[in-house]
Each structure stands twice: as C-alpha cells, then as structure tokens.
Amino acid sequence: MIGQSRSRTVVAHLVMIVGILIVAFPIYYTFVASTLTLREILRPPLPLLPGGEFFHNYYAALFGGIGRIGGVGVDRLLINSTIMALGIAVGKIAISILSAYAIVFFRFPLRMFFFWTIFITLMLPVEVRILPTYKVMVDLNLIDTYTGLILPLIASATATLLFRQFFMTIPAELLEAARVDGAGPWRFFKDILLPLSRTNIAALFVILFIYGWTQYLWPLLVTNSNDMNTIVIGLRKMISFADADTEWHLVMVTCMLAILPPVLVVVLMQRWFVRGLVETEK
Amino acid sequence: MTARGTFPHRLLPYLLLAPQLAITLVFFYWPAAQALYQSLLREDPFGLKSRFVGLANFRRVLSEPSYLNSLEVTVIFSVATAVSAMAIALLLATMADKIVKGRGLYRTLMIWPYAVAPAIAGMLWLFLFNPTMGTFAYMLRSTGYNWDPLLNGNQAMVLIIAAAAWKQISYNFLFFVAGLQSIPRTLIEAAAIDGAGETKRFWTIVFPLLAPITFFLLVINTTYAFFDTFGIIHAVTGGGPGKATETLVYKVYNDGFVNLQLGSSAAQSVILMIIVIALTAVQFRYVEKRVHYG
Amino acid sequence: MATVELKNVRKTYPGGFEAVKGVSIDIADGALCVLVGPSGCGKSTLLRMIAGLETITAGDISIDGKVVNAIGPAERDIAMVFQNYALYPHMKVYDNMAYGLRNRGMARDEIDRRVNETAKILELSSLLQRRPRELSGGQRQRVAMGRAIVRSPKVFLFDEPLSNLDAKLRGQMRVEIKNLQRSLGVTSVYVTHDQLEAMTLADKLVVMNAGMVEQVGAPLDVYEKPASTFVASFIGAPPMNLLPVTANGTGLAFADGSAVAGNGFAGGKAAQIGFRPEDVVVGQGDGGLLLDFQTIAVEPVGAESFLHGNAAGSPVIMRVSGRASARPGDSIPISVPEAKLHAFDAAGKRIEPSHT
Numbered sequence: 068m069i070g071q072s073r074s075r076t077v078v079a080h081l082v083m084i085v086g087i088l089i090v091a092f093p094i095y096y097t098f099v100a101s102t103l104t105l106r107e108i109l110r111p112p113l114p115l116l117p118g119g120e121f122f123h124n125y126y127a128a129l130f131g132g133i134g135r136i137g138g139v140g141v142d143r144l145l146i147n148s149t150i151m152a153l154g155i156a157v158g159k160i161a162i163s164i165l166s167a168y169a170i171v172f173f174r175f176p177l178r179m180f181f182f183w184t185i186f187i188t189l190m191l192p193v194e195v196r197i198l199p200t201y202k203v204m205v206d207l208n209l210i211d212t213y214t215g216l217i218l219p220l221i222a223s224a225t226a227t228l229l230f231r232q233f234f235m236t237i238p239a240e241l242l243e244a245a246r247v248d249g250a251g252p253w254r255f256f257k258d259i260l261l262p263l264s265r266t267n268i269a270a271l272f273v274i275l276f277i278y279g280w281t282q283y284l285w286p287l288l289v290t291n292s293n294d295m296n297t298i299v300i301g302l303r304k305m306i307s308f309a310d311a312d313t314e315w316h317l318v319m320v321t322c323m324l325a326i327l328p329p330v331l332v333v334v335l336m337q338r339w340f341v342r343g344l345v346e347t348e349k
Numbered sequence: 350m351t352a353r354g355t356f357p358h359r360l361l362p363y364l365l366l367a368p369q370l371a372i373t374l375v376f377f378y379w380p381a382a383q384a385l386y387q388s389l390l391r392e393d394p395f396g397l398k399s400r401f402v403g404l405a406n407f408r409r410v411l412s413e414p415s416y417l418n419s420l421e422v423t424v425i426f427s428v429a430t431a432v433s434a435m436a437i438a439l440l441l442a443t444m445a446d447k448i449v450k451g452r453g454l455y456r457t458l459m460i461w462p463y464a465v466a467p468a469i470a471g472m473l474w475l476f477l478f479n480p481t482m483g484t485f486a487y488m489l490r491s492t493g494y495n496w497d498p499l500l501n502g503n504q505a506m507v508l509i510i511a512a513a514a515w516k517q518i519s520y521n522f523l524f525f526v527a528g529l530q531s532i533p534r535t536l537i538e539a540a541a542i543d544g545a546g547e548t549k550r551f552w553t554i555v556f557p558l559l560a561p562i563t564f565f566l567l568v569i570n571t572t573y574a575f576f577d578t579f580g581i582i583h584a585v586t587g588g589g590p591g592k593a594t595e596t597l598v599y600k601v602y603n604d605g606f607v608n609l610q611l612g613s614s615a616a617q618s619v620i621l622m623i624i625v626i627a628l629t630a631v632q633f634r635y636v637e638k639r640v641h642y643g
Numbered sequence: 644m645a646t647v648e649l650k651n652v653r654k655t656y657p658g659g660f661e662a663v664k665g666v667s668i669d670i671a672d673g674a675l676c677v678l679v680g681p682s683g684c685g686k687s688t689l690l691r692m693i694a695g696l697e698t699i700t701a702g703d704i705s706i707d708g709k710v711v712n713a714i715g716p717a718e719r720d721i722a723m724v725f726q727n728y729a730l731y732p733h734m735k736v737y738d739n740m741a742y743g744l745r746n747r748g749m750a751r752d753e754i755d756r757r758v759n760e761t762a763k764i765l766e767l768s769s770l771l772q773r774r775p776r777e778l779s780g781g782q783r784q785r786v787a788m789g790r791a792i793v794r795s796p797k798v799f800l801f802d803e804p805l806s807n808l809d810a811k812l813r814g815q816m817r818v819e820i821k822n823l824q825r826s827l828g829v830t831s832v833y834v835t836h837d838q839l840e841a842m843t844l845a846d847k848l849v850v851m852n853a854g855m856v857e858q859v860g861a862p863l864d865v866y867e868k869p870a871s872t873f874v875a876s877f878i879g880a881p882p883m884n885l886l887p888v889t890a891n892g893t894g895l896a897f898a899d900g901s902a903v904a905g906n907g908f909a910g911g912k913a914a915q916i917g918f919r920p921e922d923v924v925v926g927q928g929d930g931g932l933l934l935d936f937q938t939i940a941v942e943p944v945g946a947e948s949f950l951h952g953n954a955a956g957s958p959v960i961m962r963v964s965g966r967a968s969a970r971p972g973d974s975i976p977i978s979v980p981e982a983k984l985h986a987f988d989a990a991g992k993r994i995e996p997s998h999t
C-alpha cells in the first residue's frame with residue numbers, strides 16, 4: 068500500500084461526504100417534509116431539521132383515514148406492494164431454481180432448446196411488449212388481480228442463469244456421492260442443493276424484492292381499481308401540483324412509507340445483496 | 350464424453366421446467382408474436398377491421414416527426430443519464446477506495462437510492478424543484494433565474510436526467526468499488542516506483558484496467574435509461590412539456606394506451622425489441638471478452 | 644461382504660466412443676482389487692459402472708451373485724470414496740457420515756452408535772462437529788473413508804482417493820487403507836493411475852489399457868511376468884528396458900545390427916527383449932545376455948543409483964545399489980541373467996523364452 072498523505076485522506080472523506088449529501092439529501096428532505104405542517108411545506112424554503120409533526124402526520128397517514136387515495140388506505144397500498152414484491156421474489160426464485168436444476172442436473176431431449184427458449188426472454192423486457200401482454204391479461208381475466216400483477220414478471224432468464232451458473236460449479240462427485248448415499252432427485256435438491264444455494268437465494272431475494280416493489284409501468288396497466296394499486300402508483304395518484312388541496316404533509320409520509328421497506332431490505336441484507344448484485348450481472 | 354453428475358430420470362426434468370416454460374410462453378412469446386403480427390396490420394378508426402399492410406407501419410413510424418423527436422429525446426436523455434451517473438459514481442468510488450476507516454458506513458449510505466422506485470425518485474426531485482413549492486426552485490428563482498420545468502422543455506429534461514442519474518449512482522458505485530478492489534496493489538505500487546503521480550496513475554493504470562467494468566456499466570445504464578425510467582417520466586413530466594421528454598418507451602405506452610394506435614404502437618415495440626437485442630448482443634460480446642481476460 | 648463379478652462388460656457412449664471393450668473380472672470375497680492404467684484407459688468408467696453411476700452397454704455386473712445391471716447406486720449396497728472426497732460442504736463431519744444412513748431410514752441411536760464407532764477407528768472423534776472446510780486434506784480424506792465405512796456396505800469403491808494428497812501423506816494413507824480393508828474384510832475395488840499404489844495395495848491387480856484388460860494377477864506375478872510390453876513398461880519404476888530385435892537367419896540381432904549374444908538364450912519369435920533395471924549385472928556375470936553399456940548420465944538417489952545410457956542401439960536404464968563409480972562417457976560391460984530376460988512378440992505379447 069502506498070503511503071497517503073493525511074490531507075489526501077481528508078479530501079477523500081470530504082468528497083465522500085458531499086457525495087453522500089447529494090445522494091441522501093432528497094430522501095432526507097422528504098423525511099423533513101413529512102414532519103412539518105402543510106402550511107410549512109407550502110412556504111419554501113423548508114427548514115433543514117425535522118419539525119414537530121412526526122407523530123401527528125404518521126398517525127394521520129396510517130390510521131387517520133384521511134390519507135386515502137380514492138378511498139383506499141395507505142395500509143392497503145403497502146399490503147399490495149408487499150404481496151407483489153414478495154410474490155415476484157419468491158415466485159421467480161422458485162421457478163428459476165427448478166428450471167436451472169432440470170437444465171444442469173438432468174440430460175433429456177431438447178434440453179438446450181429449452182435453455183435457449185428461456186434465455187432469449189432476456190431480450191424481451193415488459194416495456195417492449197406492453198400492449199400485447201396487456202391483451203393477454205385481459206383475455207385471461209387477470210386485470211386487478213395479484214396473479215396479474217405478479218405472474219408476467221416472474222418468468223425471467225436472469226435468475227435461471229444465475230442458478231445455472233452456480234449449479235455448474237458444483238462438482239459432479241457431490242451428486243454421485245449423494246446418489247450412492249441413497250438420495251434421489253428430491254433429497255439431493257432439498258438436503259444439498261438448497262442449503263448450498265442459500266447465499267444466492269438471499270441475494271436474489273433482495274434484488275427481486277426491490278424489482279417487484281419498484282415496478283411502475285406494469286401495475287399502472289393491470290390495475291384499474293384503486294384498492295389494487297401499489298404504494299408507488301397510489302403515491303403518484305396523490306400528487307397533483309395543480310390541485311391546491313393536496314395534503315403534502317401526508318404525501319410526504321406516504322413517500323417515506325413507500326421508500327422505507329425496500330431500503331430496509333437492502334441495508335439489512337447488504338452483504339448478500341452486494342455480492343449477489345455484482346455476481347448476477349456479470 | 351458423457352454427462353457426469355446427472356440423474357437418469359427422463360420425465361422429471363420436464364416437470365421441473367414446466368412452470369417457467371408455461372409462464373414464458375404465455376407472457377413472453379405469445380405477446381411478442383402478437384406485437385410482431387400487429388405491427389404488420391392496420392386497424393380502421395373504429396377498431397372493427399384490420400388489414401395486412403406489410404411494413405407500412407414501420408415506414409410511417411420512422412418518418413413521423415414525433416417519433417424522430419422521441420428518438421432524439423431518448424438518445425440525449427440516455428447519454429446524459431449514463432455519463433453523469435457513471436462519472437459521479439466513479440469519482441466517489443475512487444475516493445471510497447482510498448478510505449480505510451468508515452468505508453462500510455459510506456457504502457451503506459450510498460446504496461439507498463438503489464431501493465427507491467424510479468417513479469418515487471422522480472417525485473422526490475420534483476418535490477425539491479417544482480416551481481410552486483420546491484425549496485430549490487425557490488432558491489433558483491430568488492437568484493433571478495427563470496426556473497419552471499413544467500413549462501420549459503430543457504429544464505424538464507435536466508430535471509428527469511438528474512432524477513434518473515441520481516437513482517443509478519449507487520448501482521454504478523458498487524460496481525466501481527468492486528472493480529477498484531480487484532486491481533492488484535502491486536500494479537499501483539509499480540507505477541508509483543516508476544514515478545507516476547496519483548493523477549497519472551489513475552489515468553494510465555486504474556482507468557484502463559476498469560475499462561471492462563466501465564463498458565459493462567455503460568450498457569447497463571443505457572438499458573436502464575431506455576426502459577426503467579418510464580416511471581420517472583410518467584411521474585415528473587408526463588412526456589411534456591410539449592413532447593420535450595417523450596422517450597421511445599413512453600411513446601409506445603402513450604400511442605398504445607392513450608391514443609390507441611395499435612399498429613403504430615406494435616411497430617414501435619418491434620423496433621424497441623431490435624434495440625434490446627442489439628444491446629444484449631453487445632453485452633454478450635463483453636461477457637465473452639471478460640472470460641478471455643480471466 | 645460379497646463377491647464382485649464382471650462378465651464381458653462394455654461401455655459405449657452415445658457418440659460412439661468405446662470406453663470399456665469387454666472386461667471380465669472375478670473379485671473374491673474380501674479381496675482388494677486394484678484397477679490400474681493410464682488416464683483414459685476406462686478404469687474409472689468401469690468403477691462407476693460397478694457403482695451404478697454409469698449405465699452398462701453390454702455384459703453383466705454381479706454383486707454377491709446377483710446381477711445389478713438395472714439397479715440404482717443406492718440399492719447396490721456399495722460405498723464409494725471419491726477423488727475430490729465429495730464431502731457435503733454445508734454439513735458437519737457427523738452429518739456427512741450419517742447422511743447415507745438417514746436416507747436408509749436407520750434408527751437415530753443406531754446411526755449415532757455407528758458414526759461414533761467409525762469416527763473412533765479413523766481418529767475423527769474430535770472433529771465430528773467441524774465442517775469440511777475446517778479440515779486438512781488428510782482429515783477430509785479420512786471423513787470420506789468414514790462415510791463409506793459407516794455404511795458397512797457389501798463393496799467399497801475407491802476412485803483415486805489419494806491423488807489429491809501430498810507424497811508423504813499418500814504413503815501414510817496407503818498403509819492405513821490397506822490395514823482398514825484387511826481388518827474390515829470388505830471386498831474392494833480401487834482405481835489408481837499410480838503403479839506403486841497399485842502394487843502395494845492390491846490382492847489382485849488388473850492392468851487396463853484402452854478399454855481392455857491387459858493382465859490380471861497378483862502384483863508380484865504381474866511384475867515378474869508382464870503379459871505385454873504395455874504392462875512391462877507401465878508397472879515398475881523406472882520401467883522395464885525393452886530392446887527391439889529382428890531375426891537375422893541364424894538368431895536375433897539388435898537394432899544396431901549386433902547379434903544377440905549370450906549363453907543359451909534364444910528368444911524364439913521375439914520382436915523385443917526386455918529386462919528390468921535392477922536385474923542388470925555389471926560385468927560378465929554368469930551368462931545370460933551380454934551387452935556393452937555406454938553411460939550418458941548418472942543419478943545417485945542415495946541408497947541406489949540409476950545409470951542412463953545406451954546398449955545395442957537402444958536406451959537402457961540400470962540400477963546399481965549404493966554409489967556408482969561410472970561417469971558419463973564410460974563404457975561398461977553388463978549382463979542380464981537368463982532367468983531375468985523377457986521376450987515379447989511383434990504384437991507386444993509375452994512369449995515364454997525357450998531356454999536351450
């Protein structure tokens with residue numbers, strides 16, 4: 068390691084702090100706004116420190132029944148987002164690990180054909196096929212259902228590819244040892260493959276949970292009724308700059324509530340997430 | 350020679366693959382085929398009949414001034430977003446690499462925006478910069494600058510670029526930090542012994558060695574700016590003012606769902622697919638190269 | 644405990660490659676049979692076919708008198724020790740050993756008793772709560788053995804189990820495996836490419852080449868009477884010296900044209916004459932084959948020395964005990980006693996030399 072002068076380290080710290088201020092400021096400022104009264108928010112500039120309305124605003128938004136968007140409470144929106152994010156994360160992990168298992172640990176006719184069939188979907192993100200996919204949803208009566216929110220987003224090649232890559236690093240002898248030890252496909256999967264994949268599963272869970280939580284275009288399309296909205300969509304519907312009676316302090320609270328769950332997931336599961344992210348995308 | 354380490358079962362693998370294949374067929378291939386098919390048809394104004402028009406939709410789309418406008422918007426938006434998000438991330442990662450104490454804390458603070466939905470990122474920035482009540486808008490105006498992104502197209506563009514780049518900094522930061530850590534210390538030391546100063550070391554040793562990661566991030570950031578930023582635009586500008594911030598994806602949505610021009614929207618989808626395929630191909634060449642570099 | 648019989652066993656891969664071309668071996672109850680050969684000779688494939696990990700294209704494999712061709716590995720009642728140990732990385736040593744027993748639905752206290760007993764034999768008792776990555780190479784090897792032993796199967800299968808260990812540990816473990824196998828008396832099949840390992844371990848040695856058995860026999864019989872030039876040069880280090888010869892009307896001549904001179908040795912239809920480096924005698928000796936040895940290099944290794952050189956136009960290695968006084972360039976008269984000479988025909992097959 069090359070010795071560094073003290074001043075350079077100080078500069079590095081300073082730049083980092085400025086960087087973090089930029090990165091964290093919009094979120095922090097929203098938090099500040101969520102603790103102010105409506106009147107204070109409407110009179111810029113806002114103070115740099117939180118105000119005294121924290122409990123009042125959060126209570127009002129969560130239980131007061133006023134933070135309703137089209138008659139739906141914030142709790143309902145949060146539940147919808149949670150179901151969607153969890154559904155996508157769990158569903159995607161489940162179907163991908165199974166298909167990767169089939170592709171790596173079995174030999175059968177058309178194996179590579181199926182692999183490519185899945186692989187090519189990398190090139191078809193939801194955004195480029197929205198209209199026809201929407202039509203499929205209408206035909207299958209999946210508008211305004213959780214199934215409709217979740218199902219089209221859970222088949223993706225990335226998770227399958229990640230598991231496949233990981234499975235291919237498992238030595239053939241391990242499976243052979245298990246077979247000699249009397250383990251069939253199910254036991255091998257449950258006793259050996261799943262425990263060995265723990266880190267990968269955790270990392271994917273974080274990435275997919277966030278993917279699900281932050282979805283916008285898809286929930287916008289497949290939900291018509293307000294009580295199927297996700298928190299992100301609900302929030303968008305709350306905001307109107309033209310409308311004088313937008314309750315900005317409650318919007319800010321909702322905003323914080325929409326940001327908090329995925330941020331918590333990322334920060335708490337940081338180690339797996341970082342490893343998973345850097346590995347998945349390569 | 351043979352498949353070692355596999356189970357001899359014949360039927361089971363098909364069952365294991367079935368869920369993913371079923372979903373893939375219903376929600377990927379069927380709609381993609383529909384898009385292709387639709388792009389060759391044109392519906393009458395009442396949506397009652399449609400007829401085969403060959404490539405006419407594509408011809409029309411590609412000669413439409415509004416499509417060319419949104420292509421231009423997309424390119425400006427994507428390049429600006431990718432470059433600023435990457436430049437800031439690289440600067441911060443280089444600084445973080447020099448810091449021993451507190452690196453973990455900085456990382457924790459840096460990764461927040463990754464978890465924020467693009468649409469919410471847009472709303473946060475709009476909250477700070479909207480002309481009626483935004484604190485920064487207020488400060489800009491008090492310096493005499495006429496700031497109104499809801500009326501001024503260029504300012505609207507700057508705002509969505511800022512929001513989009515802001516959200517992507519954390520992602521790039523994580524990759525640049527990983528990349529910097531994988532550069533062998535001995536190389537830097539050798540350069541120092543050769544008399545290269547810190548700035549010179551960065552541009553002659555570190556930056557070239559980061560090239561593969563930089564290139565990878567460029568592809569990822571471009572894809573992000575193309576597709577994942579729909580929420581930002583929808584929440585902040587709605588493609589406006591005028592059509593100043595209408596990107597390609599936004600236009601597909603707008604023409605298909607708001608204006609109900611099915612053939613045109615489908616043709617645009619197909620063009621987008623071609624762009625994704627090109628981007629994926631580029632990405633794959635990169636992956637291949639990485640393998641060679643070991 | 645059981646016998647293992649292979650009857651004309653063949654393995655052809657879908658691509659058409661024949662890995663095993665008709666192998667028949669009988670292994671007696673409690674014997675340790677070593678399959679040895681260069682890589683790609685089909686020995687591992689054969690072992691994996693006995694294990695049930697590879698399908699059998701033709702022929703029969705019987706364990707304990709019962710044909711097991713169509714039976715899966717778990718039902719064959721065999722246990723296998725793998726080259727890379729194949730320990731389950733996420734399981735403790737105890738669970739690694741217990742896993743196979745649990746899958747067979749054995750009672751908990753019986754599993755416990757067996758694991759502890761096996762751990763004691765292998766001196767693993769203090770390591771039972773560790774995970775494989777916390778163990779040294781030798782310890783992992785022991786756990787792999789333990790996983791096999793704890794099952795008390797009918798047959799042990801070893802797939803180059805020592806090749807990942809360093810030379811010293813390998814020597815140690817070789818002795819240990821031999822003793823264990825003896826005391827447990829379990830029929831074993833052991834695959835290795837190391838001829839020294841094969842020689843020291845085997846009750847029955849099977850030398851394989853290109854998917855076929857070259858020779859089967861007790862190790863010393865194979866060493867003393869190699870059935871082919873392949874066996875002759877594969878078993879023994881340094882390998883047997885092989886000198887090509889041709890018939891010259893009256894007798895045989897070496898590559899350089901000189902007649903095969905000696906008292907009363909006639910190789911018959913020999914195409915090659917062989918002798919082991921340690922059977923060379925410096926000087927005229929008491930007859931047999933007489934040669935002139937041109938020294939090229941001398942390798943003293945302590946208790947003995949190897950002399951590399953040429954004789955009768957072919958490279959020859961000889962071994963002398965202690966230190967050799969010869970120097971490179973020296974010409975030494977040597978002889979090989981008649982009884983120590985081997986002859987092989989044009990196809991490389993052994994011919995019993997006719998002594999006159």
